[in-house]
Amino acid sequence: MNRKWMFLLIILISAVFLSGCWSKKELTDLAFISAVGIDKNEDGKYVKTIQIINPGNVAGGLQGGGGGQAPSVSVFTATGDNILEAHFRASTKISRRLYQAHANLVVIGEQLVKEEGITDIFDAFERDPEFRPTTTVVIAHDTKAEDIIKTLTAIDKIPADKVINTLRTTEQAWGENININIQEAINTLESPGKELILTGFRLKGDAEQGKKMENIQSSTLDAYPEADGIAIFKEGKLIDWFHEEESRGTVWILDKMKETDVNINWENEKEAIGYHVIRQKTTVSADVKKGRPKMTIDIRAEGDIREVTVPVNLNDPHVLLSIEKAVEKEIKKEIEKAVQRAQENKSDIFGFGEAVHRSDPKAWKKLKKGWSDVSFPEVQVEVKVNAFIRRTGLRNKSYLYDMEKNR
Template identity: 30%
Template sequence: MSGIKSRMRLPEIKKMGRKAIFLWAVCMLMLLSGCWDLRYLDKLGVVLAMGVDDDPSGKQKLRLTVQVVLPQNVAAESKGGTGGTPVTTFTETGDTIFEAIRKMSAKTSRRLFFSHTQMLIIGEKMARKGGIIPLVDLIERNPDIRTDISVVVTRGVRAERLLQMTTQMESIPVNQFHEMIDVNQEAYAMNYAVLVKDLTKLTGKGKQQAVLPSFRIVGDKAAGKSVDNVKTIPAEAIPALSTMAVFRDGKLVDYLKPKESRGLAWLQNKVKSTVIKLACPESKGNLIVEVHEASIQYKIKQSKDGMPVVQAKLEVTGSIQEIMCPGIDVMDEQVLNEIEELTSQAVKKEAEETIRKMQKKWRVDALGWGKEVYLQQPEVWKRIEKDWETVFPEVQHEVVCKTKISGSGVRGESIVK
């Protein structure tokens, strides 16, 4: 009898189980119906760039400027209207970036939102006095801010003034700054992008020092913040890339010269494309070689006294793009070989000038040689790590460059007579 009762209860038990599963699913759907941290765009001020300067009053450690997009003006501009400037800036002082951000809440009706921030601009004076490492701590630590933000330093101008510029090529100024770095790296390689995550990696083994691209303002700095600046041809003030800036322990040391800056790009494997001007092999005039590919390989050996020796092997591929040499025939294999050798010498010279500046004048390992020693000769690095600052300036090195010219256009002989 009890067996019959248990069989009769089984369908009821299954039915109750299905109801329980259904109720559980409904509860889960209710919980998943919305995001717990949902933020509406019309309640946010999207920050595209941050600029950090020293506080001129000296009361606080820094002065923060943020460039915020004005979506209503961008929308009006896209429809052919004139809704005003597409961005605005807010500025506040504080002892830390986070403090300055929170103090800005007294000046804006929207909460500042940093998930779309593209660039961190550090003023020259701030870079010399306060350093850059403390400034990237908030970005590295905060999950709402991406670590692929580009970091730059200013030259002869405050970060605040750069962010207040109006620009012609792009309506949103920081978009123009960001694209300028990419275009230069792909066309001339005097500058290359450095991201927040690149800087944080330097705190590991190898004691490599930081380098950053730099910006300046060409023209009337005061006129650059006016809307009228974009209504003149050319603009009264424009942003311009300078050269790579070198740091020691996070503080700005100085700026490289143009050829030294590109020499650093050769040594850091950052050259995507560039042009090299050469003197004609057997006559007056110049010819231009366009570099299509460039790579470098480091090999660390030991000298007889157990010190590291750096061997850098550069490989360059390019083509001849312009010839101002009377009577030269680049279809001649001997002439082509000579141009390849001249190109290799030019690349090697730029690299050597940069190494000389780093080793003998500034005594700063921004080349990453310490990291290469650590990776390839760990036993040597363990022995010299504590003294690397004094060892680096005396490290022996050898730079070898091999060039391959792959083409010379549709003509062989020069039309220049």
């Protein structure tokens, strides 16, 4: 009996220290932020654009952006001497508490990161306990971040989701863009042997029309955000943009390529055969001799033949071997273009410095100080590519080959 009373007494005492619902947040009291845009105005103040979800207009499914009579988001803009001040100034325009835990996108204006850099921007986000470090970061290319945030989008009701999903899709299917989050960006900025890259988004069409409901109530949009190249940084400042082959070459080196298409010439026909990469593996190694680093990039690619526009017999192993060699040459060309451009910019976006550090820490101590401006532009780079054809589609021999043979 005494043991039962003792147990009951412990429970009663423990109940005193329970916190209960002291930190509860009612949904009706919160304004859920889905995206944030950062620019600077002519007065040198930060301009923070906040995209807030309208729950009632999103209800009924997240697909079909043009189905409602009212926009699924509301956008507010405020200015301040720093990002935090701009954030709290925005609260004077909104009837609910700004809640950032659901924000999944940060868009930063190109002009801002060109002139002042990106280094100071992340502190306010990383320090905030509500803001997630896994939030994606992109650069507004040839436009303001504000315009990207304010543009209404079709298919995805919430514009932030449209940008995120577009980035993930193009990263998976085409390989010219990379999804980088806040924590990854900060880690890169902290590394002395690697420079930052971020995906750019350009606004296609009329920015003013993109803010209106009419933009998503027709089959063709007047304005929409589109993934557009990779932003190249040096010491936190935007210095260049990579597109097409240079972008893909960068993704190859970083071992981030998931899928892509490699088109090769065949029998005097340009881009006559389409090779679809389904998997790849990149290994970057460094070797320092007499104080001079040499990088070796080994790439193994596997893929399928997805399209041919010339008569070719894919049953012939010699033909397949020739196609593989042509694919290897094309991939190597893309990588060498990316390396050359990065060396011209004196920006080690590939992390060659990190590879040297791993390979030879003593040598890195000597090379570290002048790495970007002295050593990296002179680094010798050897590219080795091995490409393999795993399948040739639903038929081995193209009907074009049979047509040519029967003439």
